[in-house]
Every structure is written in structure tokens, then in C-alpha cells.
Amino acid sequence: MTTAPAPGAVPAGPPAPGPPAGDGDAFTRDVLPAPPGASRRLLRSLLAPHTRWVTVSAVMLLLQQAAVQAGPLLVAFALDRAVPALRAGDHGPLITVAVGAALCAVVSGGLKYLFIRRSARISQDVLLDLRGRIFRHAQALSLDFHERYTSGRLISRATTDVEALRELLDEGLEELISFVLSSVSITVMLLYLDWRTGIAALASTGPLALLIRSYQRRSIRVFSSKSSAVAAVIVKFTETVNGIRPVQAFRRERPNDAAFAALNRTHEAVNGDTLLEMARYVVGSRLVANFAVAAIVLWSAYRVATGTLELGVLAAAVLYLRRLYDPIDRLGMFLNSYQGAAASLEKIAGLLAQRPSVPEPSAPAALPAAPEGRPGREVVFEEVRFAYRTGGEVLPRFGLRLAAGETVAVVGSTGAGKSTLAKLLARFYDPTAGRVLLDGVDLRELPSAELRRSVVMVTQEAFLFSGTVAENIALGRPDATRAEIEDAARAIGAHDFIAALPDGYDTDVRKRGGRISAGQRQLVGFARALLADPAVLILDEATSSLDIPGERAVQRAMDTVLRGRTAVVIAHRLSTVEIADRVLVMAGGRIVEDGTPAELISDRGRFAELHQAWRESVG
Numbered sequence: 001m002t003t004a005p006a007p008g009a010v011p012a013g014p015p016a017p018g019p020p021a022g023d024g025d026a027f028t029r030d031v032l033p034a035p036p037g038a039s040r041r042l043l044r045s046l047l048a049p050h051t052r053w054v055t056v057s058a059v060m061l062l063l064q065q066a067a068v069q070a071g072p073l074l075v076a077f078a079l080d081r082a083v084p085a086l087r088a089g090d091h092g093p094l095i096t097v098a099v100g101a102a103l104c105a106v107v108s109g110g111l112k113y114l115f116i117r118r119s120a121r122i123s124q125d126v127l128l129d130l131r132g133r134i135f136r137h138a139q140a141l142s143l144d145f146h147e148r149y150t151s152g153r154l155i156s157r158a159t160t161d162v163e164a165l166r167e168l169l170d171e172g173l174e175e176l177i178s179f180v181l182s183s184v185s186i187t188v189m190l191l192y193l194d195w196r197t198g199i200a201a202l203a204s205t206g207p208l209a210l211l212i213r214s215y216q217r218r219s220i221r222v223f224s225s226k227s228s229a230v231a232a233v234i235v236k237f238t239e240t241v242n243g244i245r246p247v248q249a250f251r252r253e254r255p256n257d258a259a260f261a262a263l264n265r266t267h268e269a270v271n272g273d274t275l276l277e278m279a280r281y282v283v284g285s286r287l288v289a290n291f292a293v294a295a296i297v298l299w300s301a302y303r304v305a306t307g308t309l310e311l312g313v314l315a316a317a318v319l320y321l322r323r324l325y326d327p328i329d330r331l332g333m334f335l336n337s338y339q340g341a342a343a344s345l346e347k348i349a350g351l352l353a354q355r356p357s358v359p360e361p362s363a364p365a366a367l368p369a370a371p372e373g374r375p376g377r378e379v380v381f382e383e384v385r386f387a388y389r390t391g392g393e394v395l396p397r398f399g400l401r402l403a404a405g406e407t408v409a410v411v412g413s414t415g416a417g418k419s420t421l422a423k424l425l426a427r428f429y430d431p432t433a434g435r436v437l438l439d440g441v442d443l444r445e446l447p448s449a450e451l452r453r454s455v456v457m458v459t460q461e462a463f464l465f466s467g468t469v470a471e472n473i474a475l476g477r478p479d480a481t482r483a484e485i486e487d488a489a490r491a492i493g494a495h496d497f498i499a500a501l502p503d504g505y506d507t508d509v510r511k512r513g514g515r516i517s518a519g520q521r522q523l524v525g526f527a528r529a530l531l532a533d534p535a536v537l538i539l540d541e542a543t544s545s546l547d548i549p550g551e552r553a554v555q556r557a558m559d560t561v562l563r564g565r566t567a568v569v570i571a572h573r574l575s576t577v578e579i580a581d582r583v584l585v586m587a588g589g590r591i592v593e594d595g596t597p598a599e600l601i602s603d604r605g606r607f608a609e610l611h612q613a614w615r616e617s618v619g
């Protein structure tokens, strides 16, 4: 069957460049859009399972603060009552004060210990939960997200941003509660001593509130840049380490050093900005506090002079006023950790708000039962068009039918769209228009478990996870027995080299001695695919690391793995093309030739030229 471009299809040619990834792109700015209030909802959902213990901890802290605040009252009682009573020969009140002070010390120490233990457990549980959510979500997000977001940013979200929340939970909330409690108790004391002074002290909190608001507004921006600056450092680090081979091969160390130093300096500068904001706040708040104390003292002195206020009350009021303004620095600490956590939570909420671009179907469909004896499943691309999110149209509208059990080789120049076609079939992306059908069922309607069972893609870089060789082969069928794993390896021709590894199939692939070559990795990838036994198998340049002397072995491995299923092979070898039932030649995103190898050779088109060149290179 041949492809028939639909009428009105976008003309073939190089894809148009996509929109520049400039400042307008949320991905470059590191703050992904999240619905309003998402950070608050996220924090609430994280704390919800701990409501009971959060309440208990808050009560513990309240009682602990009450025990601390009782200290001055006991001193007052000792001076006013206990000392005169002692002079009169009564030891009782002083003993009561001593016992009371000891009790307060024990209760306050004990409660503080319990509070720290409990709050640490809550914060650790919350962080565990949050890190788990980030990890699960990252795994669920689609390929196009990961291509743009990068692993460094994800690491930064799961580490430094989660750490910012830990600071708030561990220290910030305690600071806030002690600030509120001491402010309220001192204000009550002041009002009790002299209500006019109390009201004046309360009035002075107006300018302080304005100061706090402006600090909050400015610092959220600074903290957001701080989190992005840390992320940029981690992104550069991971990119360099992931690409260490080309970095060393092309001597990129020096330019990399310079780029890294620049990012580090930005990080330093942004950190400096957060400290500067904090310093501004502390200086401003002290200024307001000192001004308020001076004004109240001046006014109270005038009242003392006119006889409307006692000197003792003035002295006590001044002492209390100082104590009222002291915790304002502590409030600064809280605001600092709060802003840091708010900026980080916003980024995490933005990440968690991302939805997979290839979502699970809401109404999943099942594949029809395959007719007895028919290998593989039929694949149909129906009026499909495709553009990557960051680029122009790569595949103009096309239709294509692959019969069940057919082995189809796809050839074409680099950038022709071969991998893109394969990725649509494996549903790493959904088509921009049209449908991809597997035995008549739209891939979008298949539950991902069913889809991954039915369609398997083996790529050039057969990735091995940490674990044993056997576990790596069994990836597509974790319940496979050891005998089945070995059978698959034997069928592919990988058994001999695996058996020669230090611990055979139990060799850890990341440990010394377990390192295997690129070609061997590809054989493991083949064994994995054979064991998974999908109805449709896609091999994307999967044989490129296998050496020419092993050609016959490769041929056997390919024959084995392709037999009994529908196969799409992005072919780089003549031998692969020769075993195909059908060849598709792609150019500029279009299928320009389609037929059996023999037909295409006799047609004298592009494939015939390619075939000729291959023949000559093989000699």
C-alpha cells in the first residue's frame, strides 16, 4: 500500500522554525504557571494528614511559652509578697515561688523537647510526601515536558526547594508562634498597666505592618530568583556531568568553568539580595521601634510631670515596650523562611500543575482479541499531522497502513522524520491532528499499561538501570522466570557474554566488572524486547552499535526478535532492509517511496540510489 498525501496537505520542506524560547516561555523563566492559590492548597494538602499532631504541637508550644512568660510574674510575686512575708518569718511564699520557678523550668524544657520531636517528625513526613509527589509526577509527565524542563531543574525542585519548606516547618513556625504569643502577652500587660500606653504601643504596629508588607512584596521576587539561580547551577552541573565524554573530548572544560562561574556569581548576587532585603527590614523595623519608644517615653514623661502617670508605671512600661519590639527581628527570621518556602512552593506547585501531554484515557478501550494464528497487530496512521511543541510541522498530513506481522524498514536522510514517526507509534507524543490506530483502536484510548505491553520501542542507547543483568532483561515482564530470561538471552545470542560476566546474570551493571559494551547493551535491549513479546516492535537505530564482524549474529538476533509481530525498523544497514517485507523512504517529513525492497530497487528512485551506495560500501 502506498501513502497518499491528503489534499491541502502542508507542502513538504524543511520545518519552519518554532517560536523562540525567549523570556515569554515559562520554561526559560523557571516558573511554570499554576492556578491561583495552588501553593496554599499544596501546603494544606501536605499538612492535612497531620492535623491532629499539628494541633497538639501548637498547644504544646502555647503551654511552653506560658511557662516561659510566667518567669517575670514569679519574680514580681517574690519581690512584692514573698520577701516581705519572709521578713515576717513566713517561708511559705518564697518556697512556693521557688517550686513554681523550678516547675516552670521543667515544664518549659520538657514541652520544648516534645515539641521539637513532634514537629521534626511532622516536617520529615511532609517532606517525604512532597518529594514522593514530585518524583511520581515527574515520571508521569510526558517526554516533551522533560525535553524542555531538564533533569537539573527537577533535582533542584526535589532538593533545594523542598529544603526551603523544611526550614519553614522546622524553624519558621516556631518563631511565628513565639512572636505572636510574646507580643499578645506583653500588649495585654501594657494595657493592664496603663491603657493609654498600651493603645500607643498598638498604634505603633501600623507602620510596622506597612514595613512587613513591603518587605514581603519585594522579597518574594528575590526569593524566586534565588531558587531559579540555584536551579541554574544544578542544571549546568548535571548537563556537564551527563555529557562528560563530549566535554572532555572537545575540551569544553574552560568555557564550562567560565559559564559555571557566571552562574555561581549570579547565585551569590541573588543570595546577597535576600540578605540585603532582610537587612533593610531589620533596620527599618528597629527605626520604627526606637522612634515609637522615644515618642511614648516623651509623652509618658510629660504625663508623669503633670501627675497623670506614676513613675513606676513609666519604668515598667518602657521595659515592656523594649520586650515588645525585640521579637520583631524574630518575625524577620520567620518572614525570611516563609518567603523562601513560598517561592519554592510556587515552583513546586507549578510543576505539579503540569498535566501529561499524552494523558491516560478517561474512557479506556480494550484491544480486540487477536485472531488465532495472526502475528502482531495492524497499525494505521489516519490523516496524521505532527509538530513538536517547540517547532514547526515535522510530519505533514499523511496516511499509512502497516499490516499485522509486517516487517517495515524506514530509511531516509537525517532529520527526515523517521524517529518522529516511531515516537508517534509508541505514543511518546500524540499527533497534532489525525489518529494512530492499533487494530482499529486509537492509541489515545488505550490504557498506558496495555499500550506499553503492546508497543515496545528499542532505541540506540539501550538504557540499563542499576540492578542486575537479569533484572534489566526482565524489565518488560517483571514476573518472568530465570529460565525465561535466559531463553530470551540465548535466542538473541547474548547468553555467552552474560554468562562470562563476574556474577553471570546476577552481575550488577553499575558495579566494576559489570560494565558492558554499547553493543552488548543493545543485545540486552533486544532480549528485553523479546521477553516483553509486544505485538508491535519498533527498533530505532537499535543495531548501530553492533559491529560488522558480528553481522551474522546480529542478523540472527534481528530475525528472532522481529518474528511473529509487526515491526518497524529504522534501518541503517542493508542487511536489515533486506529482511524487511516493505521499505518506506522518508524525506522532509514525507513518505516518498513505499514498496518491497525489490520493487524499490527496480523503480530506480532514492532507495535504489541508497541501495547502490550501500552495496559499494560493503564492497
Ligand SMILES: Nc1ncnc2c1ncn2[C@@H]1O[C@H](COP(=O)(O)OP(=O)(O)OP(=O)(O)O)[C@@H](O)[C@H]1O
Pocket (backbone or CB within 6 Å): 015, 147, 388, 389, 390, 391, 394, 412, 413, 414, 415, 416, 417, 418, 419, 420, 421
Ligand atoms: N524533541 C524535538 N523537538 C523539536 N523538534 C524536534 C524534536 N525532535 C526532532 N525534532 C525535529 O524533527 C525533525 C525530524 O527529526 P527526527 O528525529 O524524526 O528525524 P530522523 O529522520 O529520525 O533523523 P535521524 O536519522 O538523524 O535520527 C528534525 O527536523 C528535528 O529537528
